[in-house]
Every structure is written in C-alpha cells, then in structure tokens.
Amino acid sequence: MDFTENESLLNYYESCLAKRKDLIPKKITLKLIMERNLKDENSNTDQNTDDKIETKANELMKLTQIHLDRENIDEIDNLIEFLGDVRNLYLQHNLIRKIENLEFFSGLKFLVLSNNRIEKVENLKQLTNLKFLDLSKNLIECFEIDELPKSLSFFDLRENKCILNDEFWQKFLTQSISYFINLIQLNEQDVTDFQKEKNENINYDDSLKEIMEKIIQRSTSRQKNDRETFKKMWIEKKYKLEFIKQEFNTRLSESFQK
Numbered sequence: 001m002d003f004t005e006n007e008s009l010l011n012y013y014e015s016c017l018a019k020r021k022d023l024i025p026k027k028i029t030l031k032l033i034m035e036r037n038l039k040d041e042n043s044n045t046d047q048n049t050d051d052k053i054e055t056k057a058n059e060l061m062k063l064t065q066i067h068l069d070r071e072n073i074d075e076i077d078n079l080i081e082f083l084g085d086v087r088n089l090y091l092q093h094n095l096i097r098k099i100e101n102l103e104f105f106s107g108l109k110f111l112v113l114s115n116n117r118i119e120k121v122e123n124l125k126q127l128t129n130l131k132f133l134d135l136s137k138n139l140i141e142c143f144e145i146d147e148l149p150k151s152l153s154f155f156d157l158r159e160n161k162c163i164l165n166d167e168f169w170q171k172f173l174t175q176s177i178s179y180f181i182n183l184i185q186l187n188e189q190d191v192t193d194f195q196k197e198k199n200e201n202i203n204y205d206d207s208l209k210e211i212m213e214k215i216i217q218r219s220t221s222r223q224k225n226d227r228e229t230f231k232k233m234w235i236e237k238k239y240k241l242e243f244i245k246q247e248f249n250t251r252l253s254e255s256f257q258k
Contacts (some may be wrong), residue, residue, distance in 0.1 A: 025074035025095050030082050033060060036067050069093050069112070071208065080104045092116070092134070099123050114138070114156070121147045135160065136187075142168055145175045153184045163187075 026032070034056050061084040074095040079086075079102075088110040089102075096116040102108065103126040111127070114136040121135070121143035130149045136158040142165065150154070162168050176183055176191070183191050 004132075023095075024072060026072045027075065028068065028073055028078045030057065030060075030078075032071065033066070033079075033082055035067065036071070037065075060084075064088065064189050066090065076101050102127065104135075125149055130138055141165070145172060145179050148179075150179060152180055153182050155183065155186055156188060158187045 032211055035051075038056050038059055060082055064086060065088040066079075066083060066086055067090045069090045070093040072095055073091065074097065076091065076096060076099065083105075085107050086105050089105070089108060090112045092112045093115040096113065096118060099113065099118060099121070100123050102111070104251075105127070107129055108127050109129055110132045112132075112134045114134045116138055118138040118140060120133065120224060121140060124130070124133070127145055127149050128151055130151055132154045133148070135158040136156045138160055140157070140160040140162050142162050144222060157163055162172075169180065173186075176186065185191065229257055
C-alpha cells in the first residue's frame with residue numbers, strides 16, 4: 001500500500017471519528033449558553049475571570065432570545081437557572097427526546113423544536129402566551145389536542161408519523177377549528193386552505209340525497225300518523241252517532257207508548 005492510499009484511509013478514519021464525536025450528547029451549561037448568545041467582550045482587562053462570568057450571567061438574564069440549536073443537546077435542562085424572561089427559544093437540530101422544563105417561561109412566544117427525536121407532545125399547555133411552535137421532523141405518532149396551548153397561531157407538525165395517520169389528522173383538523181383561539185397557519189399552510197380542502201371533499205350529491213331521504217321519511221311518518229289519527233277520530237265519531245241514534249229511538253218509542 002503506497003503513501004496515497006494510507007493518507008486516504010487516514011482521512012476517512014478521521015472523518016468517521018469526527019461524525020461520531022458530533023453525535024455525542026451534550027448538556028445545557030452556563031458556558032454553552034454564554035458562548036452561543038453573548039458576544040465575547042475583552043475590553044475590560046481589569047476584570048478577573050469570576051467577575052467576567054458574573055457580568056455575562058447578568059447579561060443573560062436580560063436576554064429574550066436564546067439560540068441553542070445544532071449542539072447535540074439531548075435534554076432540556078438548566079435553562080431556568082441561567083435565564084430570565086425568554087420570549088424566543090431555538091432548540092432545533094438537537095437530540096432532544098422529551099419536551100420538559102419549559103413551564104417556567106410563561107412569557108415564551110416562539111419555540112422551535114424541529115429536527116429532534118421527540119416522540120410525545122407534552123408539558124406545553126402551560127405556555128399560554130405561545131404563538132409559534134415548530135415540532136416538524138420529529139417522531140411524534142399521536143397526541144391529544146389539549147396538550148397544546150390554545151394561544152397558538154402558527155403550528156408545524158410536518159414530517160411526523162402522526163401526519164401519515166389519516167384518522168388522526170382528520171380528527172385534529174376538525175378539532176383545531178374550535179380549539180385554537182386564533183390559528184393562522186398549520187404546517188406552513190393557511191388554515192383557510194385546509195377548510196377549503198375539507199369542503200371540496202364533501203360529496204354534495206350524496207348530502208342532498210341523504211337530506212331528501214330524511215324529508216321523505218319524515219313526511220311518510222307524518223302521513224301515517226295523520227291516517228291513524230283520522231281513523232281513530234272517525235271511529236269515535238261513528239260510535240257517538242250510533243249512541244245518539246239509539247238514544248233518539250228510545251225516546252221516540254217511549255213517547256208513542258204514552
């Protein structure tokens with residue numbers, strides 16, 4: 001084997017090793033949050049390391065937008081310890097399996113969890129100010145709509161197993177109309193388009209036929225009841241006339257005898 005072949009194999013080995021390292025799960029730490037969300041300021045050389053960390057920690061508490069995407073994070077943890085009133089949170093392209101520890105961010109409005117390994121929709125209903133939620137490209141198979149906050153205006157579920165389940169999807173579409181307060185887009189498509197598609201799938205000929213059958217059935221039933229009522233009334237009147245006739249003949253006979 002010559003040098004060129006050895007070099008190619010070495011490069012291939014190093015690239016495979018790098019890919020394996022890229023998939024090693026990471027935890028959310030103060031250092032990671034600061035590296036991703038604060039600019040490195042070295043202007044104040046008089047500050048020691050501890051003072052710099054404290055200063056950056058105070059700056060973190062003021063941030064409303066946090067980026068922690070593409071970091072191989074496998075667990076949503078430690079956020080509440082380091083962050084304040086977060087409004088926008090980006091956690092896409094990680095290794096997250098469970099939605100958790102977000103209920104303390106009551107002011108959260110924008111949450112991106114796409115391209116993770118999430119299997120279950122949970123722990124979101126407490127986020128009553130959430131407007132945008134991206135759960136696309138996960139492993140979600142099924143869930144109840146009441147696991148979501150009613151405040152959602154934009155919701156993305158694309159490329160999840162549940163979308164392929166026609167029974168689930170049709171049920172979700174039907175429920176979403178009345179459940180969400182102001183849903184505008186679903187899977188990056190206007191909700192009005194979904195409603196239009198649903199209406200187009202209705203067979204109006206069958207619906208009209210069904211309505212006509214019900215009208216005829218109701219009319220037939222009414223006619224039957226009318227006939228029975230008339231018959232009953234006619235019998236009652238007949239008996240009454242016969243009684244009057246008999247009474248009249250009796251009185252007439254008594255008058256002749258006198």
